[in-house]
Amino acid sequence: MVNYHFGRGRARLAPYLLLLPGFLFYLVISLGPSIATAAYSFTDATGIKGAPVHFVGLENYREFLFMGQASRDNYDALLRTLIFCFFVTTIQFTLGLVMALIVNQKLKGVNFFRTIYFMPVILGAVIQGLIWSLFLYPMGGPMAQLIGLFGLESEFLGGQPAQAFAWVMFVQIWANMGITMMIFIAGLQTIPTELYEAARIDGASSWSVFRNVTWPLLTPVTNTNLLLNLIGSLQAWQLFLVLLGYRNGTQVLGYLIFAQGFGQTSGSVTSSFRQGYAAAASIVLFLLVLVIGLTAQTLLKRREERIIG
Amino acid sequence: MSTAAATRPATKKASATRRIDWTKVASYLVLIVFAIIYLGPLLMLLNTALKTLPEFMKNATALPTTLRFENFADAWTKANFPRYLTNTMIYTASATIIYLITAVFVAFPIARGYVRGAGAILTLYVIALFLPVALIPQFQLMLGLGLYNSPVGYVMLFLINPIGVVILVNYVKTLPRELDEAAALDGCGYLRFVTTIVIPLIRPAIATVAVLHAIGIWNELILPTIYLTNKDFYPITRGMIVFQGVYGSNWPTLAAAVLIMTLPMVIIFLVLQRQIVSGLTSGAVKG
Numbered sequence: 001m002v003n004y005h006f007g008r009g010r011a012r013l014a015p016y017l018l019l020l021p022g023f024l025f026y027l028v029i030s031l032g033p034s035i036a037t038a039a040y041s042f043t044d045a046t047g048i049k050g051a052p053v054h055f056v057g058l059e060n061y062r063e064f065l066f067m068g069q070a071s072r073d074n075y076d077a078l079l080r081t082l083i084f085c086f087f088v089t090t091i092q093f094t095l096g097l098v099m100a101l102i103v104n105q106k107l108k109g110v111n112f113f114r115t116i117y118f119m120p121v122i123l124g125a126v127i128q129g130l131i132w133s134l135f136l137y138p139m140g141g142p143m144a145q146l147i148g149l150f151g152l153e154s155e156f157l158g159g160q161p162a163q164a165f166a167w168v169m170f171v172q173i174w175a176n177m178g179i180t181m182m183i184f185i186a187g188l189q190t191i192p193t194e195l196y197e198a199a200r201i202d203g204a205s206s207w208s209v210f211r212n213v214t215w216p217l218l219t220p221v222t223n224t225n226l227l228l229n230l231i232g233s234l235q236a237w238q239l240f241l242v243l244l245g246y247r248n249g250t251q252v253l254g255y256l257i258f259a260q261g262f263g264q265t266s267g268s269v270t271s272s273f274r275q276g277y278a279a280a281a282s283i284v285l286f287l288l289v290l291v292i293g294l295t296a297q298t299l300l301k302r303r304e305e306r307i308i309g
Numbered sequence: 310m311s312t313a314a315a316t317r318p319a320t321k322k323a324s325a326t327r328r329i330d331w332t333k334v335a336s337y338l339v340l341i342v343f344a345i346i347y348l349g350p351l352l353m354l355l356n357t358a359l360k361t362l363p364e365f366m367k368n369a370t371a372l373p374t375t376l377r378f379e380n381f382a383d384a385w386t387k388a389n390f391p392r393y394l395t396n397t398m399i400y401t402a403s404a405t406i407i408y409l410i411t412a413v414f415v416a417f418p419i420a421r422g423y424v425r426g427a428g429a430i431l432t433l434y435v436i437a438l439f440l441p442v443a444l445i446p447q448f449q450l451m452l453g454l455g456l457y458n459s460p461v462g463y464v465m466l467f468l469i470n471p472i473g474v475v476i477l478v479n480y481v482k483t484l485p486r487e488l489d490e491a492a493a494l495d496g497c498g499y500l501r502f503v504t505t506i507v508i509p510l511i512r513p514a515i516a517t518v519a520v521l522h523a524i525g526i527w528n529e530l531i532l533p534t535i536y537l538t539n540k541d542f543y544p545i546t547r548g549m550i551v552f553q554g555v556y557g558s559n560w561p562t563l564a565a566a567v568l569i570m571t572l573p574m575v576i577i578f579l580v581l582q583r584q585i586v587s588g589l590t591s592g593a594v595k596g
Contacts, residue, residue: 004423005493006502014499015418022411022474023430030469031433033446040445049452099343102336113340115582116347122578122585123571124528126546130553130567134357134560135350141560142353142369174346179589186590206332231438238530242550254442261445262535279445286441293439 037286040279047262047273060280074256074281081234081252081288084169088233092173093225096180101210103181104188114185118178128175129242133157136167161249168243168250172236180225187221188214216307223300230296234289253285351571357564365560377561384566387556392541393548400460400544401526404467405519411468412518413511416477417503421489431478437471448535458538466536467526473518476591480514481507517588520581527574545570 004012041060045053064074103114120128136143136156147154157164191214199209215222237254244250246259261278357365358380360373384390418424419431447466448457456462484507492502508515533547543551549570556562578585 003490005490006497006499007493011499015414015423018414018500018503019418019424022408022415022468025411025465025468026415026434026471026474029447029450029465030437030443030471031440033443033450034437034440036446037441037443040449045445045449047448047452049457098339102339105332105336107333107336107340110340113344115579116344118582118586119575119578120347121589122524122528123574124524124530124546126528126530126549127567127571127574130549130563131350131354131571134564134567135353137369137560140366140369142349142357145368145370182586183590235442241530257442257444258531261448275445275449282441282445286439289439 037279037282040276041283043276043279045275045279047275053276056276060277061284063277064280064284073251076249077251077253077256078284078288080165080250081254081285084165084172084236084252085230085233085292087169088172088176088236089226089229091169092177092180092229092233095173095177096225097184099177099181100184100188101214104185114181118182120175121178123175125175125238125242128171129239132167132171132174133243157243161247164244164247165250168239171243172233172239175239176232180229183221183225183228184218187218191217219304219307223297223304226300227293227296231289231293234285234292253281253288257281257285354564354568354571357560358568360561362559362561380561380565381569384552384562384569387562388552388566388569389540389548390545390566390569393543393545396460396542397527397544397546400464400467401523404464404526405523407464408468408470408473408522409515409519412470412474412477413508413515414503416474417481417507419474420478420481421486431475434471434474444531444535451536457536458542460537460542463532463536463542466532467522467529470518470522470525473522476518476588477511477514479591480511484510513584516581517584517591520577520584521588524574524577524585 004015006014042055042057043053044056044059063071065071099117103110103117123131135141138144138155138158141156143156144154155163157167195213195217196209199213204212235254237252237258240250240252240255241258246255251259257278260281261273261275263272353370356372357369359376359378360380361377364371364373415430419427421427424430451457451462451466454462456465488506488510489502492506497506528546529544530546530550533542533544534550537543537547540551549566552566553563556566
């Protein structure tokens, strides 16, 4: 226990009392419900107020994983979540790194470019989505016209599920690349310039400077970025809502949870709110995040120890 | 890289100057291509908002023949902007202020170890990123409390931001401990110390967290979709989605509406860029 200076006896309680409101809010509204998701996944809870809630054991999981067409759709959604995660993480990570390296040079106007690449991050899914659904409007929209110059045609977001899905990935990366870039820039700026100068004097090529100086010293931010991208993309689904709606062949787990738990478009409370089932799906997603997150962290730690020692 | 390899046989000086030039050219090329990808859609939005619908249908990318600002006036009233914007501002301001006050009183004693189990409490905030989404039990709780479809209940959902607490804790740790001791010797109480001395000193961190939190509330779409059914309570995000449903094919009006919604964010971003970036990247460097 640290020395407390502000009195004894009853005055000692002040920090506790003042901490309580914030901490209680957190426990009751966020942390508690988050953990209670596991308990709800064993029930048949609906969204109806006062409706009885029964314990159904593993029924929701059985249905989610092993029952007919619905479970096959769930596996598809699971697979799509992994595909989304893989492509978004790889591309966003690589682009973020490349752009950070470019923008971190002493070039005129780099601040301007940095600013515009980062801007979408703060616009939020609604604006991001609406901007692109206008830009990708298939019937004579700007992009359609542009590729029309090359004699191409596309239905973009309205096209085949796989195509629409790919465009959502594109918008997701467009929207969030800036934050990956900014974290890399923060990391690049911790690398002492003397190291670069020393390497230059030794006549090292740009590639070998990157390979032997920049890349190893970026390890901490590399780890942060990879973990944030992995977890973020596994949980992301808001752009699907804005760009596509709940369309067959494009759903990811996060959207599936929302649609099952709150009805596809939401609005009034109806019996179609399968909240117990949605809670089970949440736990499946959570386990996915946990397994991928922990595996990544272990591998990254091992790599960090190898490099930095 | 390839340029570096290609020029290596040349004399050292020549290769150095040429290599730098090519790197520069390539860099600017990439920067400009990406600038087009990033700004293009926004400029096209502006372009569309200034057109009539027939003009847009005829040629989406052409510049408007006459500047039509009617779309903005149209969108302003049709999308019910005054109402939704007011709602969003009330939600954002009240939740951010209440959150920050409570968060400072959570972060300060944790950072100083003035409460038992400070480390454990901090861990509870750090693990939030990994935990399952709280949506369903949270909904059951709000429903049970009669806070469904209620602005008060809606604001309550935003009195939480674990990352904000972590940022504040890290910042408080940079304040010298002697400060507490000296203030206490002068007879300053705990509450007065935190409000009159700590809060002004951690203002940069408070600003960062405030901006982050406010942006999150401003942009929130899922929670209003779940919790608010009364149109009078809609924030701007939900209002926009409803507006898109009705006016989805009238691109000029929709574009004007999106711009009206985007503008405040862009201004806030340009003014507070430093806080936003430091908030979003804080902790990343320390690993």
